[in-house]
Structures are given as C-alpha cells and as structure tokens.
Amino acid sequence: MTYCCGILVRDGLVLVADTRTNAGLDNISTFRKLHVFEKPGERVLMLATAGNLSVSQGVVNFLAEGFENPETGEVESAMTAQTMLQAAQLVGRAVRRSRKEADSSADQSTGVSFEVSLLLGGQIAGGAPRLFMIYTAGNFIECTPDTNYLQIGEHKYGKPILDRAVHYDSDIFDALKIGLISMDSTIRSNLSVGLPIDIALLRRDALQLEVSTRIDASDDYFRDLRNRWSKALRAAHMAIPAPPYRGREP
C-alpha cells in the first residue's frame, strides 16, 4: 500500500508520501512515489502516486517524456501544460493510456488490479497553487479551502488528525507538521506504509520548491515528533477525567 497526503493552505502547498510498496507481504520494496517536475520561475508540479506500480510509473514516464494528444497531434508533457488545470487533464490522459497499455499486455485472468490514484499539486506562472486528486478513470477533483487536504492510499488512520487540525489558514510549516503526524499515525497502525518519507513544500508564487527532502528512520526531527506526539496523546487522555458511568441504565 501507500499513504500520501496533500495539504493546500493560503500560503502554498505541502505533499507528504511514504515509499513502501508491496506485492504481497513477502515482497516489500522502497520506491519513490513523490515526483517533481520543476522549472524554477515558471512551474513546479508535484505528483504523488498510489496503486498499481507499473501503471503509476507509466504515468510518470508519460509526463516526463511527453506523449501525443490524439486531438491536436501535439506532444504534451508536464513541462508544456499551460495551466494546472491542463496539467490535471494531462495526468488523467496519462492514466488512461498507461492503464490501457498495462491491460493489453497483461493476462486478464490474473486478477491483478490496475487501479491507481494520484495527487497533483503545484503552480504554473500566471495561476494559483492548486491541488488535484486524479482517479483510475482519469477524472479528477480539486481541493478547496473548505476541505483543504486530499489523501490517497491507506488514508483512514491519518484522517482524524487532518480533520481536526488542518485549516486553509494554517501556517504552511504547521501544515507540513500535521502531514507528518498524519503519516506517523498511519505508519504505526499499518505495516504496508513505511519509512522513508518524501516531503515537498511549495510556497505560493515562489515557483520553486522551498523544501524537498527525504526523512528516514535516523531523522532527529521526525523521531522527536513521534515521541512528542505519543507523549502528548498519553498526557491528553490521562488528563481527561474518568468516565462517571456506574450501574445500569436505562
């Protein structure tokens, strides 16, 4: 499995993605799921992927190398999209094409799932930072200030903290911190999501990444965050008075 979340705040965008892939429990590997297409001063596109690895790698390759738009005959890539909306549409087409190739070359009887889901976040000069989730069918939804985060993969464990803590007006580094807490909750509860974590932070109108790094088990800050969070949760539930319920009602 996978867990990735993207958070949109007034000041920009944050993406957090794990790197664990598994084909069964006995075939676990590390693959980068957070991909960046960047031309400083012009565009930053961040793509996080979940689901079938051959399909999602196909998508990344199509976006990097470009592929023909059957309607216009032009070769389009992540570097040629004029707007974030066009980029999201392009990812949708890349998903359809990559799935088609995987399907046609695969034995249908294997029961393999070619489903994928992706987060696309970024900004292209002249437009605002935007965050999209693209589905297997190539359709997509966009993040808005009302619900300012999107998740793909193993999303349930890390949702409660996002539901409570993250808002459109949150500080962008606070959003990153909450994304890391959400990732920590998921890693603790689900073996199929694991370190290292890739993170990317794009400040509005910067048009180049402010942070792009990998966090592994030796990372002091993340280790401290995990410890503090655990201790704080323990203190939080200890501080709540004991339930007053006694006896039988009604």
Place this chain on the structure above:
Amino acid sequence: MTYCCGILVRDGLVLVADTRTNAGLDNISTFRKLHVFEKPGERVLMLATAGNLSVSQGVVNFLAEGFENPETGEVESAMTAQTMLQAAQLVGRAVRRSRKEADSSADQSTGVSFEVSLLLGGQIAGGAPRLFMIYTAGNFIECTPDTNYLQIGEHKYGKPILDRAVHYDSDIFDALKIGLISMDSTIRSNLSVGLPIDIALLRRDALQLEVSTRIDASDDYFRDLRNRWSKALRAAHMAIPAPPYRGREP
C-alpha cells in the same frame, strides 16, 4: 456501517458500540448492536455485531432462544454454554445458521453481502474473562494481553489511539475512556458511525455488569471528553516545534 471495540484488561472487559445502521446513505436508522446475556453471579456475555443486520439479528435471536446442536441434539443458548470458549463456538454456529437462512431466502442476484463480524466478551463462573472476534465463516480469534483489543466494522480511524494508549495493565475505566476516544475519532471522520453509543463494563469475577448505559448527544461527560480531546490534540501539535527542513536534499 458500524464501529465497535472491545478491550481486555487485567481487571476485566469493556465493550463500546455505536448504533447507526445504514442501507444506503438515505436509509439511516438506530439499532442496538450491543447485546447482553446475563445471570448475575453465574455469567455475563456481551455481544457486539457488525455487518448485515438481518444476519446479526438472527444470531442474537438464536442465542437468546436457543437452537439445536445437530451433533448432540440438545438445544443450546447463551445461557447454557458452560465456558466462554463454548459460547464462542455457539456464536460461530449461530452465524453459520443465520447466514444459511438469509441466503436461502434471498435472491442471490441482488448482490447483497451477508457478511457479519461479532465481538463476544464475558465471563462464566469458574473461568476467566475472555474476548473473542467471530468472523462470517463462524471461525474466531481471541484477544490476548499482547494485543488486548479487538475491533469490528469501520475500525481504522479509531485504531491509532488504541495502538498507542491501551495496555493490558490499564485501569478498566481508563480503558473505557480510551474506547470512547476511539469511538469519537471514528464518528468525526465517518458519517456511517453515529451516536448514541452503548457501553458495557464487566469487572473480573464480578459476574454482573458494573456499567451498562447509553450515551447520546446530550451526555455531558462525552461532550466534555470530545472537547478536551480536540483541545489537547490542538495543543499537542502546536507544542511540537516547526519542521526544520529547508532547501533540497539530496
């Protein structure tokens, strides 16, 4: 959907269950999912159910009214089982029988799922308090001090707090509190789980329920718990220093 969790501690057992059922999003009802079979001084059995309501109600009816064991010809019920293990086996047989009846009378082409899962906790005089999870197939697993909780239904949202906070040596009312926090996390993140909540607390060797009550939206303690927990989480993530990551690596 449903969310129920059972927690086994040295001093006894706690069960927490919501009451929301839905057949589609536009057909939501309140049904009791936590059932108690009790003869003070002799036995307390608590059964929490998730999944297909007709099958799970069938199970409860079989346990209450008794049904014939085809091997011995005797009529067995929740009140006749000699040990908790026998009670778990009985629930397994009741599940198989209830599913069979549902299947044979249903139109197979409807695509309805007759899956259920159940938690059975309790103590019968002469034995220890035990907690089991019974699956659709009628097989079951038992809770142990290593992993001292079991969940059925929409279990992921409420798992992180259980993973961190609850231990076999926890105080029994602390376990109830953590069960309520776990329920609160689930209710906040998933519309298909809702108030009121039924709770039951059985202290080791008491052989009668110490607490059995329903918590609804007007309950002062639960409202206070939700507020305190939200505030504590906010304070907890605010207290963690901002991420130090800057720039690009590697």
